[in-house]
Amino acid sequence: MIEDSQVGIKAAKAAKIETWAVQAPRLQIDQSQSDRIFDGISSIRDQFGKVVRNR
Numbered sequence: 001m002i003e004d005s006q007v008g009i010k011a012a013k014a015a016k017i018e019t020w021a022v023q024a025p026r027l028q029i030d031q032s033q034s035d036r037i038f039d040g041i042s043s044i045r046d047q048f049g050k051v052v053r054n055r
Contacts, residue, residue, distance in 0.1 A: 002044060009034045020044060
């Protein structure tokens with residue numbers, strides 16, 4: 001799951017779903033519980049492409 005809010009990350013982790021976060025420094029959101037933190041959507045797209053190709 002891709003999340004950017006602390007509440008969404010917490011819910012995803014409670015459901016045992018791998019969670020990626022989009023960093024939003026200006027909002028000062030604690031995203032430390034996510035599995036991965038990316039600088040932006042393009043970084044997530046690149047990583048997602050790698051995951052799909054490796055399956």
